[in-house]
Amino acid sequence: MPPLPDLAGLDLEAIARLAAERRLPPVEQWNPTRSGDSEMRIARDGRWYHQGGPIERPEMVRLFSTILRREPDGSHVLVTPAEKLAIEVEDAPxxxxxxxxxxxxxxxxxxxxxxxxxxxxxxxxxxxxxxxxxxxxxxxxxxxxxxxxxxxxxxxxxxxxxxxxxxxxxxxxxxxxxxxxxxxx
Structure with missing residues (x-):
């Protein structure tokens, strides 16, 4: 993943352009039949955990955040074309x-x-x-x-x-x- 741009060094036009250029996977179109538990949790402070330990690599958190979806019942899942895994979200993701x-x-x-x-x-x-x-x-x-x-x-x-x-x-x-x-x- 490319390095994150410095927000302070960008004007709003550049920020808006970067935001518009960001391509996210079409998670709302994916409905896999295989499901389970990711054993992951997003704490209230925004930190991500897997099996009780923090995920230390920001690149992994950024990647997982792109496949996060909120279900109609309010729950959250990580979804790919192959599987849908529940993730606990303590507050906002x-x-x-x-x-x-x-x-x-x-x-x-x-x-x-x-x-x-x-x-x-x-x-x-x-x-x-x-x-x-x-x-x-x-x-x-x-x-x-x-x-x-x-x-x-x-x-x-x-x-x-x-x-x-x-x-x-x-x-x-x-x-x-x-x-x-x-x-x-």
Whole structure:
């Protein structure tokens, strides 16, 4: 796999181009008859484990993340044309760990790097939503087909700072033509 680009050194046009060029396997088209348990788990912090031990190679995690699918019942599987293996996901399968913002107001664009290295630009296809839990806000970014990324706490604080600087009522942010209020709907 090629090395990950430096998000800080890219403008939003380059990030959007890289995100659009990324080709993912058509996992939604694969329906193998052979199934089982992968003995894998994705922890709440985004770390991947196999048989209780962490998967140390980022390239392996990136590869597995491309064949991850969310099933209609809410469960997660790793799927290939030959087999479908259950994987335990403690929270969201991805974590948004880095943010880059360009522009302001309705012209703003927000780009995120996931813990797997995937780049996304928030907008109509990658919506931000902000839920509430007993331990505080739960910001999520839609990744693809029912898969979401939990926005890491430092990245969430960056989003809040940007939103407060915009002085909107209700507080929120625009990205790629879509408005995302910071409060739970």
């Amino acid at each position: 991805f974590v948004a760990v880095e943010l880059k913002s360009e522009g302001s107001g309705e012209a703003r664009r927000l780009a995120f790097r996931l813990n797997t290295g995937e780049l996304l630009v928030a907008g109509p296809d990658h919506a931000l939503r902000f839920g509430e839990e007993s331990d505080g806000p739960r910001p999520l970014l839609h990744v693809r087909k029912g898969l979401e990324a939990l926005v890491a706490r430092p990245v969430y604080y960056e989003l809040v700072e940007l939103a407060l600087a915009e002085e909107r009522d209700p507080p929120g942010l625009w990205s790629d033509g879509a408005f995302f209020p910071l409060s739970a709907a």
